Amino acid sequence: MGKRRQNHIVSSYVTTFLAAWCSFMVFCLWPGPVCADKVDHEETCRRIAGKLASVSLKDCLADGIVSSGRYSVLGIPLLIKEYPPLELREPQARVLLVGGAHGDEYASISIVFKWMDILNVHHSGIFHWIFVPLLNPDGLLREQSRRTNARGVDLNRNMPSPLWREIGYERWIDVAERNPRYYPGPYPMSEPETEFLVELIRHFKPHAIVSVHSPLNLLDYDGPGIPASTLGSLRLRRLGNFPGTLGNYAGIEHGIPVMTVELSSSGRLPTSGEISSMWRDLVRWLIDNVPIETEPEEIMVEEDRKELERRFFGK
Numbered sequence: 635m636g637k638r639r640q641n642h643i644v645s646s647y648v649t650t651f652l653a654a655w656c657s658f659m660v661f662c663l664w665p666g667p668v669c670a671d672k673v674d675h676e677e678t679c680r681r682i683a684g685k686l687a688s689v690s691l692k693d694c695l696a697d698g699i700v701s702s703g704r705y706s707v708l709g710i711p712l713l714i715k716e717y718p719p720l721e722l723r724e725p726q727a728r729v730l731l732v733g734g735a736h737g738d739e740y741a742s743i744s745i746v747f748k749w750m751d752i753l754n755v756h757h758s759g760i761f762h763w764i765f766v767p768l769l770n771p772d773g774l775l776r777e778q779s780r781r782t783n784a785r786g787v788d789l790n791r792n793m794p795s796p797l798w799r800e801i802g803y804e805r806w807i808d809v810a811e812r813n814p815r816y817y818p819g820p821y822p823m824s825e826p827e828t829e830f831l832v833e834l835i836r837h838f839k840p841h842a843i844v845s846v847h848s849p850l851n852l853l854d855y856d857g858p859g860i861p862a863s864t865l866g867s868l869r870l871r872r873l874g875n876f877p878g879t880l881g882n883y884a885g886i887e888h889g890i891p892v893m894t895v896e897l898s899s900s901g902r903l904p905t906s907g908e909i910s911s912m913w914r915d916l917v918r919w920l921i922d923n924v925p926i927e928t929e930p931e932e933i934m935v936e937e938d939r940k941e942l943e944r945r946f947f948g949k
C-alpha cells in the first residue's frame with residue numbers, strides 16, 4: 635500500500651470515531667440508563683477548565699478538539715485533536731502526543747493545550763499529528779485529583795505487554811509493595827482508557843509517540859532510534875521500562891520510539907519561553923530522526939484483550 639493511500643486511511647481515523655459517536659448521540663435522544671452516565675464534550679471542558687487554571691473553557695472547546703467516541707470508566711469523553719496531512723504535502727511521519735495519563739500531573743495536561751496553541755498557528759503539514767491532551771480524565775476530575783483512573787488503575791502500568799503478569803504485576807507486588815498509586819490493574823488492558831490508547835496506536839500507526847508526565851525533571855526514551863539529548867532545559871536520563879508501561883509496549887514490543895517528557899513540576903507550568911523552546915527541540919528532533927528505519931509491527935487489539943481477560947480469570 636502506498637504511503638499516500640495509507641495517510642488517507644489514517645486521516646479518516648477521527649471521522650470514523652466521530653461517526654460512531656454521532657450514532658451514539660442519536661440513540662441517546664431516548665432517555666434511559668444507557669445514556670444517563672455519559673458526559674458531553676462541553677461539560678467535560680467546563681470541568682477541565684475548572685480544574686486547571688491555565689486551560690480555559692475556550693481552549694478546550696477550540697476548533698478540532700473532539701470526542702474520540704471513547705469514554706473513561708466514568709463516562710467522560712476521551713478528547714483528541716488531529717492535525718491531518720495538508721493537500722500539497724506528504725507528511726514526513728505520524729506523531730502521537732499524549733498528556734494526562736496520570737490525573738494528578740496537572741502540568742502534563744496544560745502543556746499539551748499550550749503546544750496545540752502553537753501548532754494551531756504553525757501546522758505546516760510536515761507531520762501528521764494526533765494529540766490526546768487528557769488520557770485519564772477521571773483521575774484529574776475527582777475532587778482530589780489522583781494518579782490512577784476511577785478503578786484505581788495506573789494506566790501507565792496497564793498496557794498489554796507480554797510478561798505483564800510475570801514481570802509487571804509481580805514487580806508491583808515485590809518492588810512497589812502493592813502501593814495503590816502504581817496498581818497495574820487486574821489484567822493487561824483492563825481499562826477503557828488503555829484500550830482506547832492501544833486502538834489509537836494500532837489505527838494511527840505513529841512513527842513516534844511523545845508522552846508527557848511530571849515531576850521527574852528529565853527526558854526519558856524507549857525503543858529504537860536516536861533519542862534527543864535535551865528538550866528545553868530537560869536533559870536525557872533514561873530510566874528503563876518494564877511490561878505494562880507505554881515505553882515498553884510501544885517502544886520495545888512494537889518498535890515505535892517513545893519520548894517521555896517528565897516536566898519538573900506537576901503543579902507549575904514551565905514559562906512560556908520554556909514551553910516554546912521544548913516544542914522547537916521536539917520538532918527539530920522529529921525532523922532529524924523520525925521515521926526511524928524499522929517498521930512498527932502489527933499491534934494487538936480487541937480480540938487480544940478478551941484473550942488476556944480469559945487467561946487472567948482462568949488462573
Ligand SMILES: [Zn+2]
Pocket residue numbers: 735736739846847848
Ligand atoms: Zn506520570
